[in-house]
Amino acid sequence: MLRILALTSLSVAIAGSTALADEFDWRKYEGAEITWAYDIHPYADAVVAHLDEFEEMTGIKVTPELYPDDTYWGKLNIQLSTGSPDWDIVGTGIQPAWDVTPAGQLAPLKGLLADPSMTNPDYDYDDFFPALTRAWTWDIAEEEIIDTADGEVWGIPHAFENMQLMYRTDILDRLGVEVPNTLPGLTEACKAIRAADPNITPMAVRGVRFWSSIHTAPISIAQSYGFSDFVTTGDGIDTALDTPESIRFHRDYVDMIQNCAPDSWANDNWYQVVDGLSTGKTAMAVDANMFGFWNNIEGASDASGKIAFAPPPTSPDNPEYASNIWIWSLAINNASENKGAAWYFIQWATSKEMNIRGATAGKLVNPSRSSAWQAQEWIDYANQPEFNNFYDTFNAVQEKTRLLFTPRYGFGTAMNAWAVAMQDMVGGADIEERLSELSEEIREELN
């Protein structure tokens, strides 16, 4: 009886929801023309592939403007800060958004999400991973980010990266090296690889003097050493980079780079890191997990089926690992004159259907909705033999994944300075002295 009741109420609920969804007026902005700006990226390909369907369903004409990564961020800054209405929807991440929201350059989305006339009842915002939606939620004051769970919503997660250790199974098997799980263990593994085959670069991580070098390995591994970028004090925040925990981490990390990374480390961005892994020049890398996934796709590279995954390494005395995230998201330019149509585009591009279609096309990885990870289509696809342990490792690491940077306006200044200091330390600068100098620089900016 209970089962019948439950089934009946479920049917009513579904029927109700479908009825509501049917009532949702997708053609409300028919005739509008909007511009969507994004990086040239597989995530953009996933949307472009079905853009005509959106245009047909809504009558809204979308012009995609896609730029190479290096160009995109500069253009985005200029478009938003000059108040240009040319771009209606922008692809962005949380860290850059911290710098533009206090001046009102992104449109708030909470009201749109709560408005049944603007948001399709099937949209299900709660279906996104909570770590992602929480990271996009904050309030603003002048030059300040107020990190609160009840705050305003500034962007919708499109797809995301979490940081993992990726390794070439063929190389480690051939050389008889175990997958390391601590930072000093990683250094020892590198020494063993170098000794066994000097032609192999044991390990690659980003080293460029930009905060993106910090957001992969350092900030993830730092957590298990007991520190992060900032620490909360009585009346604000202070840098944690000159604490004993930080000094200990940097000694181990610098030692790892010196023993593991290629000589080109200081110039290496994600392109070089991924290239090393896919060509088999490099045995291991700590970076965004989807790079390993994409290279594992059958026929994508010589590395297909040879890249496996593990959590980021930790401190030797604390096995609790952590993983940072980068969330490619869609947001509305506050200067846009077509906010309604822009929102329609966002809810379509980040819908359950688009999430799973993009993922099973091998593009939108990692999909941002938990329903995608539970969908049989995606489970079957992601568990194909060539992806090795991608699916299981994701599920394990995702539990320890969150945004590890402290939300703040002016985020880039301190983190860029950290990346420059890292280059100095790897180049031979005294670690304690350089961290002290770095911390003074950051404190000066905080005051």
Added chain:
Amino acid sequence: MAVRKNPRKKKTTLFLWVSLLPAILILGGFILLFVWGFYQSLTDLRFGRARVDFEGLRNYDYLFGRSRFWDSIRATAVYAFTAVAFEAAIGLALAKLFNSGVVLARWFRPAILLPLVLPPLSVALMWTTMMNPETGVLNYFLSFVGIEGFTWTSKANSAMFAVVFIDVWTFTPFFALIVFAGLRGISPEIIEGARINGAKAWGIFWRIELPMILPYILLAALFRLIDSLNQFDIIFGTTQGGPGNATDVLSVSAYFTAFQNLYFGRGAAMMVVNWLMVLISAIFVVRLWQYARNRVS
């Protein structure tokens, strides 16, 4: 007696002003932009913040009190002056070779101009690949002479050398071209006369050719110095100012300050200082050029 105005002269003057107007407007536009940039250097303008306050010389005071800023000044000067000195020396040697009538040199003359037509950012990316310490072709060639694992742009102690090397490769042809034009302008009778009077080749070069082409060398140096002191593409495309701050010249540092760290006012102040460096250096070279030209004439 009333003076009659010449209507034709008035018409000509009006025509001249109308003709000059576009040039005046463009010049005015440039000056306005510069003045606007200078004004911004006196404010606390930050991207992402709505309010902008006038702060006087505070940005300059901040910069002058930072050792990193002085390191950037030093890096800018080392980069520009070293590159221009090498370009002058090698450009002069190439120009002499082209002027020598050697058949092979005549054939190669168009080929050496190739780097000049390449976009500097493409040049930077090409050299970054070739300078990769592990996979780059340069270290492969160096291994034949027993040099292994030269770090090029990857280590602080070799990065400045590497970026100057790229600048020299790219812009030496410009020097060679200008100096070659100077050499072609020397009357063959003067050289012939010196030869008849028993002057040796080195003597002819040192006492006749070099003084006569010195204004050309200084003119090329002026253009190159202005460009090298402002150089952005080559450095940003290879080291981005690193490793550490080893190649953090003012233009790159200003870019990071303004567009990455969002301190636009402070970045503008750095560019004003960069402009002053260019201005002082240019005035110095122009004075030298005037002196050299007066000596020749």
